[in-house]
Amino acid sequence: MTAFEIYQSKQNPLHYVAIEEGDTRENAEGVRRSQNLKFLTRIPDDGEPRIAFDPKEAVSRIAKHGFYAFTVTISIRESAEG
Secondary structure, eight states: EEEEEEEHHHHHEEEEEEEEEOOHHHHHHHHOOOTEEEEEEEEESOOOOOBBHHHHHHHHHHHSSSSEEEEEOOOOOOOOOO
């Protein structure tokens, strides 16, 4: 099973970049060396979607561009209970 390495922008904490773990192509190495990104987490590619991360879209974009850039926005909603 492959996995994705997730990096977060240091300038905008809502922006993320995913690359395939073990990918040694130029774009993946550029993400790893970027001074604007910091490693955040590793996500296994089990084919299951997660909140704000679609592994099928990631695989498609990585195949085309060598990376998958995405944004996550979280907002707090008030509960009807109080």
